[in-house]
């Protein structure tokens with residue numbers, strides 16, 4: 001629902017780690033309002049005031065379990081849920097002509113195809129990481145990979161909290177895609193992930209991935225270029241999930257009145273280099 005010129009932004013999966021951050025980010029952003037907050041049917045938060053459910057003061061926003069109703073009074077939806085849920089939401093968001101901001105990771109090729117098909121007539125902004133810093137890191141990774149030759153071995157290392165369910169992280173895949181784009185190779189052709197046992201020597205031109213899990217780590221990424229006599233190491237450490245949430249709200253605002261299509265945070269942040277496309281995971 002438009003309240004004056006304020007943009008109505010809904011959050012699905014609002015009880016999740018990111019869902020709660022997203023709701024707070026909408027509430028603190030001038031020019032937007034929280035038009036709805038949805039969880040799965042049967043969740044204990046259904047029917048409760050969102051603020052109280054989150055352990056704070058009442059917000060006057062009641063948690064619902066019908067995304068259709070929530071979408072009907074919104075201009076955008078922030079979706080950091082699961083691949084299956086995101087595919088379903090993409091159909092509903094496109095029908096309602098909402099800007100669908102997707103942070104969900106672990107999406108397979110078939111999921112991406114379904115999202116692209118559903119979103120043909122709507123604006124979809126999707127990124128495995130919504131922070132400014134990581135998106136800058138992808139631009140730097142592509143550039144460094146393009147300049148350093150194949151004698152520099154590329155490894156992407158990530159660490160996340162113990163509850164993370166997908167690996168490598170969406171961010172690690174974005175960085176891998178950026179490195180592959182810089183080298184003008186297809187990431188799938190050069191990926192080395194999950195090494196264990198007698199693996200044989202590293203393949204020439206491989207891009208390796210290592211995933212660490214533990215504790216409450218918000219998200220840490222490094223790209224290592226290991227060459228003869230030196231290593232170039234660039235990285236990003238997230239210490240607060242609000243970083244991602246603010247990026248998502250920025251994307252929802254940016255997407256208003258854009259032509260239908262699939263966009264990434266590279267578009268939102270104005271970092272696209274037409275001469276060097278970087279696919280985003």
Ligand SMILES: NC(=O)C1=CN([C@@H]2O[C@H](COP(=O)(O)OP(=O)(O)OC[C@H]3O[C@@H](n4cnc5c(N)ncnc54)[C@H](OP(=O)(O)O)[C@@H]3O)[C@@H](O)[C@H]2O)C=CC1
Nearest residue numbers: 013016017018039040080081085103104105128129130244
């Ligand atoms: N792009 C980015 O910048 C970032 C992306 N992420 C990604 O966001 C996703 C979520 O992460 P996180 O918040 O830590 O995970 P959580 O598991 O804490 O949250 C996911 C939430 O989605 C809910 N959910 C699942 N299916 C539905 C549905 N059909 N309808 C409504 N709600 C649903 C879950 O509900 P229930 O628990 O009841 O099943 C849960 O509350 C992950 O893929 C993660 O990698 C995370 C941080 C930053």
Ligand SMILES: O=C(O)C1=N[C@H](C(=O)O)C[C@H](O)C1
Nearest residue numbers: 105128129164169170171219
């Ligand atoms: O699951 C998380 O927590 C995060 N997921 C994203 C990813 O897969 O890269 C972004 C961030 O690193 C946190």
